[in-house]
Amino acid sequence: MASSVEGSTQNRVLYRLTWLALVLSLGHHLDHLIRGNAVGWPVTDEVNAFTYSLVVYPIIATGLVLYHTGRVGPGFWALVSGGGAVFVAAVHFGPAAVEPPELIVDHYDRPILGWLVFGWLVAFVTVLAVTCLYETRLWAQQRRAGRAARPAAGAGNTR
Amino acid sequence: MTATSPPPGAGQPAVRPRPGSAVTTGGVGGAVVVVGARVGLWLGVQLGLAGLLILTGVADTAGQALDEAAGWWMVYGALVDLGTLGVIIWLLGRDGRSYRGLLGPPTTAWQLALGAAGVLAATVPAVVFSGELTSAIYGQDAIAPMFAVVDLPPWASVLSVLVVPLVAELAEPVAYLGVVLPRLERRLGRSWLAAAIVVALWAAEHALYPLLTSPGGGLDWRFAAYRVGSVLPFLAAWTAAYYALGRRLLPIMVARWVLNAGTAAALALGLIA
Numbered sequence: 249m250a251s252s253v254e255g256s257t258q259n260r261v262l263y264r265l266t267w268l269a270l271v272l273s274l275g276h277h278l279d280h281l282i283r284g285n286a287v288g289w290p291v292t293d294e295v296n297a298f299t300y301s302l303v304v305y306p307i308i309a310t311g312l313v314l315y316h317t318g319r320v321g322p323g324f325w326a327l328v329s330g331g332g333a334v335f336v337a338a339v340h341f342g343p344a345a346v347e348p349p350e351l352i353v354d355h356y357d358r359p360i361l362g363w364l365v366f367g368w369l370v371a372f373v374t375v376l377a378v379t380c381l382y383e384t385r386l387w388a389q390q391r392r393a394g395r396a397a398r399p400a401a402g403a404g405n406t407r
Numbered sequence: 408m409t410a411t412s413p414p415p416g417a418g419q420p421a422v423r424p425r426p427g428s429a430v431t432t433g434g435v436g437g438a439v440v441v442v443g444a445r446v447g448l449w450l451g452v453q454l455g456l457a458g459l460l461i462l463t464g465v466a467d468t469a470g471q472a473l474d475e476a477a478g479w480w481m482v483y484g485a486l487v488d489l490g491t492l493g494v495i496i497w498l499l500g501r502d503g504r505s506y507r508g509l510l511g512p513p514t515t516a517w518q519l520a521l522g523a524a525g526v527l528a529a530t531v532p533a534v535v536f537s538g539e540l541t542s543a544i545y546g547q548d549a550i551a552p553m554f555a556v557v558d559l560p561p562w563a564s565v566l567s568v569l570v571v572p573l574v575a576e577l578a579e580p581v582a583y584l585g586v587v588l589p590r591l592e593r594r595l596g597r598s599w600l601a602a603a604i605v606v607a608l609w610a611a612e613h614a615l616y617p618l619l620t621s622p623g624g625g626l627d628w629r630f631a632a633y634r635v636g637s638v639l640p641f642l643a644a645w646t647a648a649y650y651a652l653g654r655r656l657l658p659i660m661v662a663r664w665v666l667n668a669g670t671a672a673a674l675a676l677g678l679i680a
Binding site for chain 2: 333337340341349353366367369370371373374375377378379380381382384385388
């Protein structure tokens with residue numbers, strides 16, 4: 249009973265983290281659109297990192313459906329969150345960043361706005377990384393629970 | 408592996424502090440004592456050292472004495488952490504609990520390694536934010552003032568690399584995440600609110616060290632505000648990681664040790680100049 253409650257709490261936390269990451273992602277894309285200095289198709293003709301990043305929305309939508317129907321587990325979300333964190337960090341923070349922080353902070357007329365959206369980006373990548381940690385822990389717990397359940401089931405079948 | 412497969416927590420030790428149990432976490436008074444002790448120790452050690460410098464004639468004014476003392480903050484920080492450890496041990500003895508119990512559930516070697524790597528990865532955005540803030544306030548490629556003021560002889564540098572970060576990890580995250588956070592959670596009944604208060608208190612403490620004076624005399628409040636702002640994303644990331652890792656403190660302590668000892672080593676070797 250206690251484990252079932254814990255499982256449902258963990259599911260709820262996973263959903264909330266996914267929605268939080270989605271909201272942060274939408275806000276970050278909105279910042280791209282407002283700045284207009286780092287956008288690609290479908291806003292312009294160029295296919296670039298902005299265009300590739302939009303693939304995250306169908307992935308999240310598909311993932312939510314598959315998770316709800318029990319076809320994927322926390323491992324799927326760990327890969328999505330971790331991959332997202334690496335992609336966004338490489339584009340904005342990496343040594344070969346195509347859109348370094350200066351392009352965001354210095355592009356708004358009011359510096360406070362630049363810092364606000366930069367803080368949003370920092371929070372976005374941090375949430376993705378921490379969410380990946382959480383989902384990886386759940387994934388590992390499920391694998392351990394699965395391994396522990398298998399021998400017991402096997403022993404039952406031999407009777 | 409599905410969302411409907413056996414509950415992930417099956418067979419795992421119950422690690423969350425039980426909101427109704429004062430025995431498992433202690434009262435909020437303990438949290439006040441720990442935070443108050445750290446604040447008092449930071450102020451006491453710096454003002455005491457500054458007073459000593461004036462008495463021995465090394466410094467002529469209070470401002471000069473504080474700036475001289477600030478050069479040693481990466482060493483005398485150990486006194487604050489040792490004092491914090493003393494308070495934690497006193498609280499544990501009073502409540503009949505163990506230090507190990509503050510570190511969360513058992514952590515295997517691979518959990519420790521993977522968790523510490525994950526915490527370091529989650530810290531990257533905070534490092535970038537802090538660097539941008541330093542550039543915005545002190546100029547492009549400027550060194551953060553708390554590192555620029557460090558001026559240690561070789562033996563003290565060795566101490567700041569090998570001993571101080573280790574003592575800091577045994578005291579600082581344990582104080583805030585192992586002692587203060589569970590007590591506030593129990594008192595407030597809302598984890599997010601308790602976590603927000605802990606992050607705010609933890610960040611505010613950083614305004615107290617090192618105490619620097621401004622060119623016009625008096626304390627450098629701009630630096631104090633910068634210090635709080637630059638450290639805030641680190642503390643938020645570590646507190647979030649603490650929850651994400653099932654309240655395991657060891658991976659956070661290891662990741663913080665890598666960062667702090669690495670920074671101290673870079674300063675000692677002149678790599679940050």
